[in-house]
Amino acid sequence: MSRLAEFIFRRRGRNGWHWTDIVTWLWLVGGLFIMFGPAVWLVGSSFKSPAALAEFPPTIMPYVTQKATVEGYDKPLDLYEVTRPDGSKAVLAEVRRIGIVAQMVAPEKPTDIVKVNIAERTPVRTMSFATTNYTEPFTHFDFVRYLWNSVFVTVTATLITLIVNSMAAFALSKYEFRGRTFAMLLILATLMVPLSVIMVPLYSIVSALGLFNNLWGVILPTVATPTGVFILRQYMLTIPDELIDAARMDKASEWQIYWRIILPLTAPALAVLAIFSVVWRWNDFLWPLIVLSRKELYTLQVGLSIYSGELNVQWHFILAMTVVTMIPVVLVFIFLQRFITTGIAGTGLK
Amino acid sequence: MKANVPRRSGSGLGEAAMVPVRLVMGAVDAPLRWVQRRLGIGGMATFFLLPNMLIFGIFVLLPFFINFAYSMTGGTALFLPDRTFVGTEQYARLFDCVNYADPNSCTEDTFWTAVGNTAWFVLLQVSLMILFSLVTALILNRDLMARSFWRAVFFFPVLLSPVVVGLIWKWILQRQGLLNFGLYSLGLEPHTWLNDRNWSFAATVGVSIWAHMGFYTLILLAGLQAIPKDLYEAAEMDGTRPARAFWRITLPLLMPNLLVVVVLVLIRAVQIFDEVYVLTGGGPGTSTLYLTQYIYETGFATQLRNPGLAAAASILMGVVLVILTLVQLGLGRKGENKGARK
Amino acid sequence: MGHIKLTNVTKSFGAVDVLHDINLEIKDGEFVVFVGPSGCGKSTLLRMIAGLEKPTGGELAIDGKVVNDVPAADRGLAMVFQSYALYPHMSVRQNLAFGLENTRMPKVEIAERIGEAARMLEIEPYLERRPGQLSGGQRQRVAIGRAIVRRPVAFLLDEPLSNLDAELRGSTRAELAALHARLSATMIYVTHDQVEAMTLADRIVVLRAGRIEQIGTPLELYNRPANRFVAGFIGSPHMNFLEGTLEASGSDRAVATLKGGHRLEVPMAGGAVAAGSPITLGVRPQHITLDAGENSIPAKIRLVEALGSETVLHADVAGQKVLVVAPGQHDLAPGADIRLSLAAAPIHLFNDRGLRLERAV
């Protein structure tokens, strides 16, 4: 608590509050709300029933109006707390509402209908988590499929990325051969060729290879990332060449040098690339949207966007699915954030 | 980064996970030894480079080059051999305008709408993004408690997928959303934000800044932290006012990072698509239709798709990106020279 | 086993010729040391023998078999690197085992060999540690151990002691000599420390700018350097060189005039150099005495370094620097005039191309 106080009252000069202290404080606290608020709101909303979602003004936590089954009425009735003219309070069930007047009954005495002005009552509400928002997409929709597709794409693409790029980085950092500089420049030049510039011909190539409507069509074009080659190569350059000479004298084959010497020593850089690759592939949207047109092949991102674009948006499911989609990335954020931020600060990589 | 020695991973689980990897890697060793005998050690370099180069060649270089061919053909056929050569017709069509400032006077009016929208978007988004991330970086660079926590706060949205970002904000900006609730509690009139041309444009700018600001903040913060503290102490000894120290010390020394950020923001702003597509779908009308979405829809999504036209438009966009990158390289060079002279 | 022969071997990196026409034969069991100034191509020569670099020209044979195109792994050699090049992610035991595993040796034998080498080098307590957890000297032993377990036909060592402190270097040097005696395997050793070269070598190969200047036993090089370069390189402190002209030459003696006009009688085979030619006299600092007798020259003291057991004098002989190592302690001050006697000194004569002129015997 004293640390908190110390933070709150930390000031620039010793004498009073400098304006920059106030700006800092406002900016940080404002940032906290603006950056986390929307996600928190999303998670809160994702537990609301469709009725609660349609309510205005909304509540932060998911509430539902309590209902009671009253004799003589087929459907359960909403319960309200009514303030009687004499000031006493009672819980009544609403039978019907006409304009600003509601006809209500006491659940114990279903025959006495009382007329109540709606301004004099408030619904009886309890907190209730609509977990069906989460369970139903798993059972009634292709959500499990999407989840599986996303996991498959992410894991496979990351593994291939690591292997293919580390092999290339090894060749480019530890061998002398003609055209090495050219290969390096070529790889770096492709940084300037983003997907949005080549999507039309890429689509035709992927189709020609029979990879349209195929998860491999999503995976393969992404795995040879120039940034991956680049950071791995930079790291491998710091591994002394004598180590490789020593391994050659030890009768190791080049392949053994690669996987028994170089790969273990590049582990930190591989870890950074793996984290980035997972986030990239999990979040990929435009390319899967182009390549995948069959529902059962959608990744989470595509599935979500297609569902949310439908005329009759089922927000309660969409929100829950969005939360599920967020989970891996949030886990990465919580556990590996330090890794990523130093990675970015060091390489300017995204 | 230094090649530091990884610590011994003593976990039995990790060891167990390594077993299949060992088996696979060991199994390919024998055939690869044979390959190595055939190719020699130098030849193995080619072997290691090959998979990457193949994938690069097929999925990046080849499309890059045949893109030009695409832009010179017409029709709706997908494969290049089936398409008819039309020369520069697609470009002519894109540029066929009576008055370039008025998209409605053009044959491809949506293209020019997209160009105009993108230009405005880039202008606004880039300047605001730089402003916000610079201010945040400066604030995070102060003598703060729990700096890494605050850094994480601003970084959080960066990892979210564009689709999730789009959906989160769509949910907040909708009629019964959080924003309207806020206005309502303040006694103000709610608004259907995403149905309003100006507001939805503003929303795309704001949301994309929200989503990516943390990334640039991080780069700028790294730059700020690399500035030696004794420079400020020396300035203080000389009686330099803080504002002057900012203009004369902080900003010049931050320039390299700032340049990187400016160009990255620019290049990404030109290509904006994902979160906007989910948030507004380009609407209402065409008010948030940006270039990438135009290319996507022209090439794939509409009934009368026209890959040639999309290719031509994407090449024009590529040209813009290359120019921006070259400008960065040029400026970077100049910055370096300046640094060297000092 | 372990007989290495190089014939007309050359090596260039691109347009840069690093080694020229190397001819060298190393006998089985011999301890050969390559010395030479930095950048002269010692490492390149060693790496070429190892198979880590390919010769540009010439022929390299091991045990009579031309190995120009045999990869390093199949030459049966082992190498110890200057930086040790231990695999940082493997324990000492794994480091030693790696090369043996690659030959598909049975596990039992691997363990046996590691045990033996570890005992010999006294590294048994560290077998499960990683190189990062060892001291410099311990790492160095592991590096040697990694070579020993392989039982190579020849050991190649590239400045293996240069990362150790002076004291450790001395003791390890002695251990290496003992090791060579014990294993009686061929060893090729690169260093630019001439004490190491003199103490360890059966034969020394002196290299300069990619050429072999001289090959010989340590004493041959010391006593009969082929040229000025070798003369200056071997021996510490360096040999003094005095420029002069040949005055007149008899059948076995000649008279030389030093710069500044002092005349000296020097031993020389008659007619090797015409009278009037420029000539260089080489005298080792230890061979000059502080006598005023016959064949002595005047000098002025510039600096006195008293080391206790000996005194190093920096003197000036008519503008030429001369170093004198005089045994014992001398009460001399800078600026003093003295006379240096070369009477007892073996004087080496070098002609204008730097080649040593044979002395009259």
Ligand SMILES: Nc1ncnc2c1ncn2[C@@H]1O[C@H](COP(=O)(O)OP(=O)(O)OP(=O)(O)O)[C@@H](O)[C@H]1O
């Ligand atoms: N891979 C290479 N490419 C180009 N030139 C090289 C290469 N390796 C070495 N050289 C050059 O060859 C020459 C000899 O190098 P080498 O390493 O053999 O010297 P050295 O005698 O071992 O020196 P030191 O005592 O400093 O280790 C040097 O001039 C060096 O610059």
Ligand SMILES: [Mg+2]
């Ligand atoms: Mg060397």
